[in-house]
Amino acid sequence: MNFRRTTLLLALSTAAVGLPAQGLGGLFKKPAAPSTSSTPKIDVGSAMLAGAEMIGFITIATDQGMKAMDTMMEMFPPEKVEKIKKLNLQYKELSTKRKDGNIDAEQLKVASEAGTEMAALEGDWKSYKKEKAATVTKANSRLGLMLGADAIAALAAPKTLASLQEASQSLASNPLQASKAGQIAVQIAILGAAIQQIPSQTKSFTTVRSIAKNIAKAEKITLTADVSADQVKDKAALSSSSKELDG
Numbered sequence: 001m002n003f004r005r006t007t008l009l010l011a012l013s014t015a016a017v018g019l020p021a022q023g024l025g026g027l028f029k030k031p032a033a034p035s036t037s038s039t040p041k042i043d044v045g046s047a048m049l050a051g052a053e054m055i056g057f058i059t060i061a062t063d064q065g066m067k068a069m070d071t072m073m074e075m076f077p078p079e080k081v082e083k084i085k086k087l088n089l090q091y092k093e094l095s096t097k098r099k100d101g102n103i104d105a106e107q108l109k110v111a112s113e114a115g116t117e118m119a120a121l122e123g124d125w126k127s128y129k130k131e132k133a134a135t136v137t138k139a140n141s142r143l144g145l146m147l148g149a150d151a152i153a154a155l156a157a158p159k160t161l162a163s164l165q166e167a168s169q170s171l172a173s174n175p176l177q178a179s180k181a182g183q184i185a186v187q188i189a190i191l192g193a194a195i196q197q198i199p200s201q202t203k204s205f206t207t208v209r210s211i212a213k214n215i216a217k218a219e220k221i222t223l224t225a226d227v228s229a230d231q232v233k234d235k236a237a238l239s240s241s242s243k244e245l246d247g
Contacts, residue, residue, distance in 0.1 A: 068138075088114055105193035112200055161195065
């Protein structure tokens with residue numbers, strides 16, 4: 001369902017252009033009208049599927065951002081990226097422990113810290129290694145995907161979280177649904193962390209992308225066009241675009 005572009009979307013999509021006016025995989029559908037009967041007010045199964053879709057979407061976006069950090073690190077002297085390297089290694093180690101292939105709250109925090117550390121090189125971007133500068137093109141593209149997706153998630157995640165919280169409440173009094181309630185609790189924790197991290201993460205990774213652009217300009221490297229709306233509109237599109245970059 002279409003939604004209006006908001007001031008928040010414009011602010012968060014600084015690094016990407018043409019962000020989509022449609023929702024993420026149907027996650028922006030209006031909730032069903034309140035029921036006056038004893039039936040649940042929310043479809044728990046649908047809420048869980050939407051939660052999984054959103055978490056998967058955020059996972060792909062964040063992974064792309066961290067892959068961009070790998071490239072950016074290589075362009076600077078080791079002593080300038082020591083903290084970033086440790087954070088990237090921590091992120092990779094946590095990735096190997098994923099139970100369902102998706103990011104968790106701890107990884108989101110590590111990614112945000114890595115972005116902040118790399119952004120701190122903004123005033124020292126000229127210290128880059130010229131022999132590594134050619135790789136800036138892919139780093140810029142990865143950052144574009146991440147930032148475009150983060151702008152979508154900034155709007156979609158709170159609505160998805162609200163649905164999960166409602167679903168959790170509907171199961172609270174039913175001990176037979178304890179397992180499902182536990183799964184929802186995990187999704188709520190991850191999305192809550194994502195919502196908290198996205199604003200600062202967007203700011204720092206936008207700065208990192210500006211560093212990439214400065215290097216490209218200095219080396220007269222032509223960067224690929226900014227991501228289009230279709231490349232970040234939902235999990236499937238984002239996954240496809242990510243695979244192209246990984247290939």
